Amino acid sequence: MKTPLILIPTALLLGLVACSQRAPETSSTAATPASPETATPKVSDTPYPRQVYWGDEHVHTGWSADAGLAGATLSPEDAVRFARGQKVKSSTGQDAQLARAFDWIAVTDHSDGMGTINELQAGNAEFMADPTARRWKEMMAKGGEEAAAAKGEAVSAQATKSLPKVFMDPKWMVSAWEKTVDIMEKYNEPGKFTAFIAYEWTSNGENGQNLHRNVIFRDGADKTRATPPLTTFQSMVPGRAGTDPESLWKWLGDWEAKTGGKALAIPHNGNLSNGWMFREARYDGSPLTQEWAAARARWEPLVEVYQYKGLSEAHPMLSPTDEFVQEGIWDTADLNGNAKKPGDIAHEYAREALKMGLRLQDRLGTNPFKFGMAAGTDTHNGLSTGAEESNFFGKFATEEPSPHRWNDIYQKQQAGIRKDWTLMAAGLTGVWATSNTRAALWDAMKRKEAYASTGPRITVRLFGGFDFSDADAAGDLPAVGYGKGVPMGGDLKAASAGKAPVFLIAAMKDPEGANLDRVQVIKGWVDAAGKTHEKIYDVLWSDNRKAANGKLPPVGNTVDLTTAKYTNSIGAAELRGVFKDPEFDAAQRGFYYARVIEIPTPRWTLYDALRYGVKMDKEVPMVIQERAVTSPIWYTP
Amino acid sequence: MKRLIREPLLHFFLLGALLFGLYGELNRHGFNAPNEIVVTHGQVNVLQAQFQRLWQRPPTPQELQGLVDNWVREEILYREGLAMRLDRDDPVVRRRIEQKVEFIADSALPAAPTTEELQRWLDRHPNLYRVEPSYSLRQVYFDPARHVQLGADIAAAQRALVAGRSFAKDPTLLPGTLDGSAAQVAGVFGSAFADALRSLPMDTWQGPIQSAFGLHLVQLTARRDDRPASLADVRAEVERDLVHARTQDANTAFYDKLRANYTVRIEDSRLHASRPAG
Secondary structure, three states: OOOOOOOOHHHHHHHHHHHHHHHHHHHOOOOOOHHHHHHHOOOOOOOOOEEEEEEEEEOOOOOOOOHHHOOOOOOOHHHHHHHHHOEOOOOOOOOOOOOOOOOOEEEOEEEOOOOOHHHHHHHHHHHHHEEEEEHHHHHHHHHHHHHHHHHHHHHHHOOOOOOOHHHHHHHHHHHHHHHHHHHHHOOOOOOOOOEEEEEEEOOOOOOOOOOOOEEEOOOHHHHHOOOOOOOOOOOOOOOHHHHHHHHHHHHHHHHHHHHOEEEEEEOOHHHHHHOOOOOOOOOOEEEEEEEEHHHHHHHEEEEEEEOOOOOOOOOOOOOOOOOOOOOOOOOOOOOOOOOOOOOHHHHOHHHHHHHHHHHHHHHHHOOOOOOOEEEEEEEEEOOOOOHHHHHOOOHHHHHHOOOOOHHOOEEEEEEEEEEHHHHOOOOOEEEEEEEOOHHHHHHHHHOEEEEEEEEOOOEEEEEEOOOOOHHHHHHOHHHHHHHHHHEEEOOEEEOOOOOOOEEEEEEEEEOOOOOOOEEEEEEEEOOOOOOOOEEEEEEEEEOOOOOOOEEEEOOOOEEEOOOEOOOOOOEEEEEEEEEOOOOOOOOOOOOOOOOEEEOOOOOOHHHHHHHOOOOOOOOHHHHHHHHEEEEEEEEEO | HHHHHHHHHHHHHHHHHHHHHHHHHHHHHHOOOOOOOOOHHHHHHHHHHHHHHOOOOOOHHHHHHHHHHHHHHHEEEEHHHHOOOOOOOOHHHHHHHHHHHHHHHHHOOOOOOHHHHHHHHHHHHHHHOOOEEEEEEEEEHHHHHHOHHHHHHHHHHHHHHHHHHOOOOOOOOOOOEEEEHHHHHHHHOOOOHHHHHHHHOOOOOEEEEOOOOEEEEEEEEEEOOOOOOOOOHHHHHHHHHHHHHHHHHHHHHHHHHHOOOOOOOOOOOOOOEEEEEE
């Protein structure tokens, strides 16, 4: 029996590494049966979701190529420790700690080039042999604007498929992925803190159209560790581009079939997709099909609507009567700075897509855009601080706190320069789950019993049914809500004669935050001619305000620009009531979701202005109205 | 001796020696017949597994044939290249081998700390692991906006609670009972409310206590004061932190030890050879 000269020892070596590597990891896990005193008690689930669990489904660390290029040094382990409330040193050497820890996190480093950037930082020879990688390394070493420019080039190179070959080699990626999985296993503590295993599939379309998806697994290392994440450098569907989301959906289906695990994908930043995120065509431009619609609806139950790079719930041009849609709009370019064409915006925003989905259902049999709302930061420095305006660490390491960051250039775009002050300190997802475990949280996300907040931990309940009475709003709301109706993310079937949907709504302020201005219900529907419509109802509000000409007066503003303080002398701590659709047509398909608006509070720019004693340009907003939007309830006769 | 067993450098050399021995044993025949290539079942399995891991399906027979053909070609060119010493000074080969060394070093990191070591770490950092107070409570909420005579209404409610009579309560999403740590209480009612529980008399209906939402009558049915953690309370956390700290120290120490065996001279007067930290 002859043995090949080289390969066997290599395989052996890797085998040994794999075994010896795993030993210390398992022994340091909380659930190790070997040490009985630390055995994790079985987590019991409540009969229905009683608690909302807060977390960030979108976090990058120094292991993401663009993040590393902009100077991020933190690892996934640092990101999880930070999310759990521990103090860490930021990439620029500043102490960073959350005021309030999260309940869960999904670290979503880019699969394209995953793990390569640590090699680049180390300045190793293989990377340095590539002239582009070498130049980026030099720019990074200079820090500041140069580092930011290097990051910009990397994003753009990835988008235009001109990333140096050395970045695309899967051999680097496997180890980074395995290490990521191991870290999440170690920090995941059922009942206490959930660390999802996740990655970001980063398709920039053909030329910078943002089609990114965060892939979140329900399972642990046993199902996820052996499969390296899908990149856009390879396509799972013969004849289709690796950047085509159909490649991802195919991969997800194959992965589930092979492992018996479960996964979902959360798209984000439709606002930077130049009309591609909710396009009415497949990636290659061919018409949508029934299979396409079914796959999209199956794999993508949530869409991220709030994050650092803008709010994508709705757009002022699409919703001209919406008073609360001006804030945080990033509509000047795609990811590479390419200007938008007329009509692009109609295919980028969540509300419009929800309406479009109702219309497409007629043609395709399935509503492809039947999704709920999520939010995350998309931080690229490992520090998820979007929920805390006074503690904002910026998106990239180049945007960590400094006197000048507000005025730094985020990107030079065709349409002009975007400055860093336009970044939103935003993005936290609330999940109504039966326990704080991967399984319970993931299941809630899958059934869309989750909602998006720009940061504050506002509690929102939304139930829909045909039999709710006014008295139900005064009682034990979840008991009545689940008993007589469906929660957010649910479906209402055809109404019986004379009935109209009634919604039971309650919103409670963040216990450490600001009072509430109002609760609105946003309705979207499609008429018999196939035309879509939307209407915004002010349903509940504070301070006994009287509407004049159908318009509720503003709640006021208590923010003191000289101290960055506000008072809860206006607004309400809790708002609750029922809403019955006054213009209901039982034949028309529609959806309803709630939006909760806070009273005005200081924006991160105001905290910066006072902290550093800098005077910012007039155009820089100093005050914001934070908000939360629930996942919709659909009416489908 | 215990220290020696956990010495990363020792692990590294032992693993190296083991691999060297295995390599020699397995390749005895290979050295005897340098121009023969045998594609073993094991090798076919490896190729198949690699394909499957990427594509999540087994290769078709044609694809498998292609994989094997490609492997044989690679093997021949690889051997020829080694004979020409093309592996020397190749950045890809350098990096790959460096990575393998790092992996072996990583795997030789101190394994699970002993209970004594965990206890020592806990003793050194007691404030990091203090167990916070926890409470079991019942509460009745009063929304100031709903009461013209708030004080009188609260007093009446308090009498009703003591007498066990029912009365109309203000609607709220706040839970009527809660069982949890101070942080969990603060997460629901706000930190001012949680702080007030520290010194609240037990068992009887007390208050009103101010929260972020309004006023509350509160009955504490259990209180566990904050205290230094025992290892049993926080073992998992202590272990993570200790291993985290050790990993960082060990990676530095590993390189420093190797570095100490070398003399480095840099032929550029602007630069100097960095010395190991230790």
